[in-house]
Ligand SMILES: *[C@@H]1O[C@H](CO)[C@@H](O)[C@H](O)[C@H]1NC(C)=O
Ligand SMILES: *[C@@H]1O[C@H](CO)[C@@H](O)[C@H](O)[C@H]1NC(C)=O
């Protein structure tokens with residue numbers, strides 16, 4: 001079943017390219033989104049992604065298991081992506097609830113990313129089939145019934161950390177009693193709290209840019225010291241499509257840092273993918289990023305690679321791509337087109353070296369893509385820095401509970 005499911009997603013990409021750019025919404029989904037969107041204006045609707053045409057074909061064959069998982073997805077990272085990947089494996093269709101801005105403000109303080117950005121990120125994940133905007137922070141009995149009846153959800157999925165309501169009761173007691181609850185394992189090594197911590201400490205680092213010693217070593221100690229993530233080949237395989245380009249495929253190449261994977265990245269990757277049949281993404285290594293940005297990346301190379309691999313528009317990544325696009329690379333991967341966005345973190349006057357795109361330019365296969373959004377890693381970081389004190393307080397609280405988690409942590413089997 002799982003195999004069929006994956007296959008189904010990729011069928012969508014390969015054989016139905018119109019699904020991609022166009023807006024295919026079922027009547028039911030439209031109804032749902034207008035009711036959930038509430039006060040939010042509707043231009044974000046394209047992020048509610050539904051593959052209706054392909055659904056109906058298989059519906060008659062066998063009932064598809066629909067699973068639901070929710071979250072705030074503020075500063076979305078590969079830990080969220082991995083949770084949703086695991087949730088998807090427990091069913092055939094994954095519906096994701098994204099908690100509204102108002103509910104996040106009331107429960108945790110202001111989110112870093114707006115609803116629109118959070119929706120773009122969640123909808124951009126390759127495991128997500130439908131999105132419910134403005135889900136409640138806590139699953140109430142009423143909302144749960146709505147999930148079961150209106151959204152035809154079979155199982156509610158949650159991580160293995162306990163989720164208690166303010167009155168101390170288990171938020172999922174009802175779903176458990178009904179036998180409609182399933183659990184997945186927490187993804188180790190990353191959390192939004194940890195990322196906020198890295199951004200705040202990179203703020204300190206920026207003042208001391210005139211650094212001393214080997215930049216490679218420094219990059220290791222600065223960003224990696226805060227990361228508990230241990231990249232395994234298995235995780236990379238889980239995130240990969242494992243497919244080579246088809247015969248005669250037009251291969252598009254885009255490169256960058258893809259640090260703090262954000263809605264602007266999703267949009268540019270979507271546009272790049274539409275220019276061909278296969279999107280190859282080059283991810284610069286930590287040293288290259290530091291050198292050209294004058295600042296260490298917040299997420300290290302493997303984390304950035306997982307962020308990109310989770311995106312539904314990406315077919316393959318080069319983990320540690322060269323700065324300069326060489327003729328050899330173009331030949332090796334049969335690249336037809338090289339693109340870059342107009343919004344970039346890199347400061348070309350910073351290093352004063354030669355144009356990394358000169359080869360594709362001379363071959364006439366280079367194109368500049370208008371970046372659909374002007375969000376950058378820096379602008380996201382600046383939002384956190386602007387709210388420095390509030391985040392620092394919130395982070396101190398959460399860091400304490402994270403610390404406790406790690407101290408008490410035991411081995412849990414699973415994915
Ligand atoms: C520079 O870094 C040192 C420690 O490495 C720190 O004590 C100092 O406050 C930093 N300076 C600035 C201006 O941030
Ligand atoms: C860092 O530099 C900025 C501007 O140069 C300054 O306003 C700020 O106080 C500095 N921060 C620290 C911690 O020294």
Ligand SMILES: *[C@@H]1O[C@H](CO)[C@@H](O)[C@H](O)[C@H]1NC(C)=O
Pocket residue numbers: 246247248249250251334335336
């Ligand atoms: C290389 O890409 C071109 C499209 O630009 C395609 O026509 C050709 O078949 C590809 N070569 C191979 C061997 O797949």
Ligand SMILES: *[C@@H]1O[C@H](CO)[C@@H](O)[C@H](O)[C@H]1NC(C)=O
Pocket residue numbers: 347348349350
């Ligand atoms: C790029 O770097 C140069 C030289 O270091 C600096 O003067 C300029 O302000 C930088 N531009 C941006 C957009 O950071």
